[in-house]
Amino acid sequence: MKMICLLWAGVLLFAGCSRNEQTQLPDQHARLEKLRQQLRQTLGEKYHEPIPSATSAQLKRGSELFPELCGGCHGVRGDGKVEHPGVLLHQPSNFTDKAQATFFSEQARLYLIRKGSPGTAMMGWEEVLPEDDILALYMYVRYLCHSQEPIFFNRE
Numbered sequence: 001m002k003m004i005c006l007l008w009a010g011v012l013l014f015a016g017c018s019r020n021e022q023t024q025l026p027d028q029h030a031r032l033e034k035l036r037q038q039l040r041q042t043l044g045e046k047y048h049e050p051i052p053s054a055t056s057a058q059l060k061r062g063s064e065l066f067p068e069l070c071g072g073c074h075g076v077r078g079d080g081k082v083e084h085p086g087v088l089l090h091q092p093s094n095f096t097d098k099a100q101a102t103f104f105s106e107q108a109r110l111y112l113i114r115k116g117s118p119g120t121a122m123m124g125w126e127e128v129l130p131e132d133d134i135l136a137l138y139m140y141v142r143y144l145c146h147s148q149e150p151i152f153f154n155r156e
């Protein structure tokens with residue numbers, strides 16, 4: 001049984017790695033569009049509610065947490081560049097790309113950080129992190145799209 005599980009895991013991993021961008025992109029887009037609709041329904045009017053500007057303390061906190069917690073998949077600079085992108089079935093977002101960063105509404109992105117995106121590697125963080133940190137991470141992720149250079153307060 002163990003062997004079968006291992007084999008199956010291997011097949012799944014291989015399927016993920018061998019898919020090329022061309023075949024992945026169209027259904028990826030359809031899936032994201034569906035997710036956006038679902039989030040619109042779940043959040044209702046709140047979907048379009050703006051989120052206030054960040055305080056510098058929030059940006060600082062977000063910049064400290066991001067590389068370690070999120071950088072493995074989204075890239076330490078938030079640009080989606082990682083060492084082994086092939087192992088992820090669904091491509092993590094590039095937060096520095098305006099089109100990608102504005103595909104979901106602000107509330108929807110915050111919701112995805114809290115709850116995760118089902119069926120992808122993006123887990124929900126609300127069980128792991130206090131609300132203040134979730135907000136700080138959202139603020140930092142939003143900031144990445146507007147700035148030329150990510151800030152790393154603690155790094156040179």
Ligand code: HEC
Nearest residue numbers: 069070073090091092093100101109112117120121122137
């Ligand atoms: C294990 C890999 C992984 C980690 C770690 C991870 N993400 Fe993600 N993330 C993803 C993937 C994959 C997607 C795309 C989900 C999809 O296609 O539905 C995603 C999507 C998102 C989105 C929604 C898409 C968008 O453009 O707004 C946000 C926001 C996000 N991640 C924030 C974070 C934050 C903040 C952290 C750290 C606390 C984090 N992620 C950690 C893999 C990861």
